[in-house]
Amino acid sequence: MLVQLSKYFSCSPEKVTADQVKQYLFYCKEERNLSNSHINQTISAMKILKRDVLGQPWNEGIKINRPRRNKHLPTILSKQQINAMMEATLNLKHRAIMAVLYSAGLRRDELLNLKMVDIDSQRMLIRVNNGKGNKARDTLLAKKTLGMLRDYYRHCHPKPTQYVFEGWKPAQPYSPTSIRNIVKRAAARAGIKKNIFPHSLRHAFATHMLEDGANLKLIQKLLGHSSLSSTMTYLHLAAIDPSVKSPFDQP
Known part of the structure; x- marks a missing residue:
């Protein structure tokens, strides 16, 4: 420079x-x-x-003023692309990892710190104890995700003893790099050309919830955002209602 x-x-x-x-x-x-x-x-x-x-x-x-950094909207996967990634992943553990990231809207580190006791199948909730800013919250446990978690647990050896997803060493969490590679490989196998990361599944969760009519405050709570302004980003990402027409197409 x-x-x-x-x-x-x-x-x-x-x-x-x-x-x-x-x-x-x-x-x-x-x-x-x-x-x-x-x-x-x-x-x-x-x-x-x-x-x-x-x-x-x-x-x-x-007064050499620094300009604000350019804001780039994240890439959003469609529901069809999420399903394609799941179907392209045969490893039960890897599929369960992606299911939790997407269906609960978790950050990667939150997934890594998830423990067996945090899965509440009675109330269909996931307890996030190590969220950003060390704030605890509850988020959704989807029926499909619970089924995938049970399939994974039933077939995995050795069984996890503390964390839901453990690495090679017992009672040790999975590595961040492994999570990233799982998501990227699934996207590639599904024929998705976009640059996809674990956080892309969290973005997709929030956007799809909004498109399906969920309240913005509820989404804020599920994501663990301290400020509603962070959640409002997804207003720009949600698909436009197909019933909305351009004035050029109006009779």
């Missing part, structure tokens, strides 16, 4: 002034259409060079 800045003004970076930095950033944004992240990294690089390397004053009063 500093090399590009230096080339732009045909001088070494330490000789570049604050006004020139502003000029260069304007060029990056308006002419080259570079991301806000790139611009912020350039500002940070100049600050480190001037203040920490050269020992020169970096006057924050110059």
Whole structure:
């Protein structure tokens, strides 16, 4: 970044002034259409060079404002794609992992910390004790998911003793990398070209709940969001009601 800045003004970076930095950033944004992240990294690089390397004053009063990071809406899987991923996965443990991630809207770390005692088949709830911010909550236990968990438990050897999904060592949770690989392989086998992660299943859960008419406050509670504004992101992701027509198609 500093090399590009230096080339732009045909001088070494330490000789570049604050006004020139502003000029260069304007060029990056308006002419080259570079991301806000790139611009912020350039500002940070100049600050480190001037203040920490050269020992020169970096006057924050110059007001080189950092732009907000670009917000990217997450990729949302359809219900059909979720089902295709399940059907493409023959391993009972792997299928149960994806079922819990999707049907309960869990984060990956919440899944890894899930214990046998957290599955409440009487009330059809999953207790999340190690949620973000160490907040406990209850979320849904789907009938299909309960069936998959029972199939997995019935056939797995050795049986899990503490965590629902254990690694090679007894009473030790599964690894985060393994969860990521399971989801990515399932997506590839299902012919899904999108870049899919375990969190994609949580996004799908929230979006599909909203599309099916669930209250936004309920979704917030199930996801464990401290702020409703975080949950409101899914308003942008939910599919548009097919009954809504463009004014161009109205009679």
